[in-house]
Amino acid sequence: MTRRRWVAVVVAGAVVLAGAGLGAAQFVKSPAQAAADSKAPPPDVLEAPVEKRVLRQNIVVRGTAGASRTSEIAPATAGGADGAEPIVTKLPLKAGDTVREGTVLMEVSGRPVIALRGATPVYRDLKPGTSGDDVRQLQAALRSLGHGTGGDTSGSFGAGTKSALSTLYRSLGYDPLPATDEDGEALHGSADAVLGARCALEDARTAAAQASTAPTTGTGGGKDQDDGKDPGGGADKGGGADKGSGTGPGTSPAPDPSAPADPGPQKPGTSAQGERGALVGGPVAADDPSARRAVVRAQEDLARAEERYDDAKAKSGPMLPAAEVVYLTAFPARVGTVSAAVGAHVNGTAMTVSSGELLVTSYLQDNQKGLVRTGAKAEVVDENSGRTYKATVSGVDSQRAEDAARGAGGNGGDGAAGGGEDSNDPSQDGGSGGEAQATGYRMTVQTTKKLPAALAGADLRVSIQAGATDGPVLVVPVTAVSAGADGRRAVTVVRASGAQTRVEVRTGAQADGYVEVRPAGGQKLVEGDRVVTGASRAGGGS
Numbered sequence: 001m002t003r004r005r006w007v008a009v010v011v012a013g014a015v016v017l018a019g020a021g022l023g024a025a026q027f028v029k030s031p032a033q034a035a036a037d038s039k040a041p042p043p044d045v046l047e048a049p050v051e052k053r054v055l056r057q058n059i060v061v062r063g064t065a066g067a068s069r070t071s072e073i074a075p076a077t078a079g080g081a082d083g084a085e086p087i088v089t090k091l092p093l094k095a096g097d098t099v100r101e102g103t104v105l106m107e108v109s110g111r112p113v114i115a116l117r118g119a120t121p122v123y124r125d126l127k128p129g130t131s132g133d134d135v136r137q138l139q140a141a142l143r144s145l146g147h148g149t150g151g152d153t154s155g156s157f158g159a160g161t162k163s164a165l166s167t168l169y170r171s172l173g174y175d176p177l178p179a180t181d182e183d184g185e186a187l188h189g190s191a192d193a194v195l196g197a198r199c200a201l202e203d204a205r206t207a208a209a210q211a212s213t214a215p216t217t218g219t220g221g222g223k224d225q226d227d228g229k230d231p232g233g234g235a236d237k238g239g240g241a242d243k244g245s246g247t248g249p250g251t252s253p254a255p256d257p258s259a260p261a262d263p264g265p266q267k268p269g270t271s272a273q274g275e276r277g278a279l280v281g282g283p284v285a286a287d288d289p290s291a292r293r294a295v296v297r298a299q300e301d302l303a304r305a306e307e308r309y310d311d312a313k314a315k316s317g318p319m320l321p322a323a324e325v326v327y328l329t330a331f332p333a334r335v336g337t338v339s340a341a342v343g344a345h346v347n348g349t350a351m352t353v354s355s356g357e358l359l360v361t362s363y364l365q366d367n368q369k370g371l372v373r374t375g376a377k378a379e380v381v382d383e384n385s386g387r388t389y390k391a392t393v394s395g396v397d398s399q400r401a402e403d404a405a406r407g408a409g410g411n412g413g414d415g416a417a418g419g420g421e422d423s424n425d426p427s428q429d430g431g432s433g434g435e436a437q438a439t440g441y442r443m444t445v446q447t448t449k450k451l452p453a454a455l456a457g458a459d460l461r462v463s464i465q466a467g468a469t470d471g472p473v474l475v476v477p478v479t480a481v482s483a484g485a486d487g488r489r490a491v492t493v494v495r496a497s498g499a500q501t502r503v504e505v506r507t508g509a510q511a512d513g514y515v516e517v518r519p520a521g522g523q524k525l526v527e528g529d530r531v532v533t534g535a536s537r538a539g540g541g542s
Helices: 003-026 031-037 135-146 159-171 185-213 222-227 241-245 272-280 283-287 291-316
Strands: 044-049 051-053 056-074 088-090 104-108 110-117 325-328 333-338 351-364 379-380 387-396 443-448 461-467 471-479 488-493 499-511 514-519 531-534
Touching: 003 488, 056 333, 056 443, 104 351, 110 135, 135 159, 185 291, 222 325, 325 351, 351 387, 351 461, 379 443
Parallel strands: 110 325
Antiparallel strands: 044 531, 051 471, 056 351, 056 461, 088 104, 104 110, 333 351, 351 443, 379 387, 379 461, 387 443, 471 514, 488 499, 488 531, 499 514
16 A cells, blocks of 8 residues: 555544544533433332321339438437537447337437337427327327326326336336426425325314313304214214225325325325315314314315325326437338437437338439329339339429439438439449439339338339320321421321322320321321321432
8 A cells, every 4th residue: 555545544544533532522421510410300208107006105214212201310409417418329220220119219418219100290398297199199109019008098198108108218228307307306395295284184183073072161062063963073083084095094104206106195075175074064063163164274285285296296207308209100110321420419410210111213314304294104123033013103303403422332212301322323324333323303103012121222123104195096207297387286198199188186195206196177087097207319318
C-alpha cells in the first residue's frame, strides 16, 4: 500500500472514532446529573392493623421491706437525780433485734424505757387517781402481759392498776417511781390523824359514859329519857366504832401505808358515822347534852380524817412517767437504728423501732412516676425463696425525694416513716449492693397477704402493672394517632379501595408503644381496620 493510501485510512479511522465518541457522549451521564434529572418516587404508606387486646406495661424496680410504722425513741424528758441531764446507762438491744411487749428498749439515767402495746401517744405522766383513754390503754397493755388490774373501772387508775404496774416494774428488775415526792409523808400523816381522831372519839365516849353514871344535879335527866332511844349502855361497850372497825376501843392499829392491800381505817359511814346513831341515843344523850355533843364532834372529826386518809391513799403508789413508756401498735417489732451510746447524753432520737405489717418501699424515676398510680396492681418477688406476692401500690409521693443515704448494707428499711432502704435499686447504676441513694419519688407497695416478719429489711423485686386495662380494648400504634389544631385526636383508616378516611378517636391507657382508642362522633372503627402509621420513600429512606 502506498504512503498516500495509509494516510487516507488513518484519517478516515480518526473521523469515525471521533464521531462515535461524540455520539456516545450524548447517552452517558454522571451520577450527579443522573440524580438531578431523576424524579422522587411515590412514597409508600405504612400501615398497621387495629387490634383488640389487653394493654399492659410493667415497670420493674427494686424495693425494701419495712414495717408500716416507725417510732422514734427520744427520751428527752427523762433525767437523773436533781434534774441532771439524761444519760444513756444501758443499751440492751441492737439494730435488727426483735422487740416484744414489755421489753426494755434502753435505760436512761438508771430508769427503763418500756415498750407496750397501744396506739394513743404518750402525752402525760399517769398517776393514781387519774382517768382517761390513756389510762384505759395502760390497763389493756398490763392485762395483755398477764398483770390483772383487779376491780378498777376501765380508764381509772385505781388500786388494781397500781398493783399491776408495780408487778411489771419488779418483773423487769426496777422499782416504780412514787407518784408523790414526799416519800409517803402525806399518807403517814393522814393515817396518824385517823388514829388521833379515833383516840379522841374513845375519850369522848369514855367521858360520856362516866357522866351518865355520875350523880346528877336533877337537870336534864327526865328530858332526855323521853327521846325513845335505847337507854342501854351497849354502845359504850364495844358497839359503835367497834362495830364499824371490828376492833375494841383503843386497839385499832395504825394503817400501814406501804402495804397496797391494807384496807386502812374504816370508811366514813361504817365507823364514826355508824357510831353516831348508837351513841346519840344512848345514856349520854339522856344524862348530859354537852357530853353528847362532844361525842358527835369527835365522830365528825374521825369521818373527816378518814376521808383525807382515803384521798391520800388513792393518790399514793406507783406512777408511769411519760419518759418511761413507748406504745407500739403491733408486736413483734424490730429495732431499726440505734444512734445513742452508753454514757452519752440523750439528744434527740436515740433509737427507732418499727412495728406493724411489712410494706415494700421503692423509688420511681421521672419517666416512671407518671405511669404509676395509687391502687395499681403489682407483684413482689422474693428472689431468695422464689415466692411471689400479689400487691397493690398504696401510695406515691408527689414530691421528689432529696438525695440521701438510705443506709449501708442490709440494715434499714424500717417502715414508711423511715423512708425504707433500697440497697439494690437497678435505677442506681444496676444496684451493686453498696450504699444506695434515695432518689426519685417514694412509692409504697402493700401485699395482699402479709409478708413474713423474716423479710424485714430484705431487698425485693417489684413489678408494677402501669397503664393496664381491665380487659381487651381497641389499640393502635401510638404513631397512628395525630392531633389537629383543635386538639381533637384522630386516626387515618385505609379502606380496601385504597381510600383514606380520618376517624376521630378518644385515647385511653398507653403501654408498650400502643394506645387505647375509642371512636368518637358516631364514627366507626373496628378490629382489623388498617390505619396509617407513617410513610416511607422507596429505597428504605423514611
